[in-house]
Amino acid sequence: MTDGGTAAALLDAAEAAFAEHGIDNVSLRSIMRSARANVAAVHYHYGSRAALERAVLDRVLEPLQRRRLELLDELLAGGEQPAVDDLVQALVRPDFEALLHVGARNPAGARVVGALYCRPPVSVKRHVEHSFRPVAQRFLPHLVAELPHLGPQELSWRVRWSVFAVVGAVLNDDDTIVTADTIDDEVAKVVAVACGALAAPATEKELS
DSSP states (O other): OOOOHHHHHHHHHHHHHHHHOOOOOOHHHHHHHHTTTHHHHHHHHHHHHHHHHHHHHHHHHHHHHHHHHHHHHHHHHHOOOOHHHHHHHHHHHHHHHHHHHHHHHHHTTTTHHHTEEEEEEEEHHHHHHHHHHHHHHHHHHHHHHHOOOHHHHHHHHHHIIIIIIIHHHHHHHHEEEEEEOTTHHHHHHHHHHOOOOOSSSOOOOHHH
């Protein structure tokens, strides 16, 4: 196996193990055994288990965030302020698209995508937040413009718990099966639920 092959094998093995057992429940030894590699190969290619974990996350997160920004740019190309449902769809559709791509490598890949939002380890949470920050900076002004009854703090809270918590729950559900034929329906259901929560009246604290 070439050096490049070893690096890819470690990445694939780690992703499969994280999907099956959870990101924080996998030993480096088990990943090495599955990839038929040794600890020297891990340190050579990734430096540490933590770095290998980040590489697995980045393989999902980087195209995910790029796709969100691409969809936002498409909305803005029309020259008008996008509607809330269009903005939410631009945020959540890439997760379902990522599920299809990850699933092509690993049928249990939904759990990798879903684990980004549902009770992630602290290290994963921080990495996801860092990756999402540029996306949030682009989307937030447009959401604020469409949801003037919410302040930025309340809006950020709702996006986290009414949008991405729903996405994570759906993608972590073993009964969720996303295909090219069903993705539009799955996205539409999440968008409808999320937009309902975002449109709800502000809390008394927010109004005061």
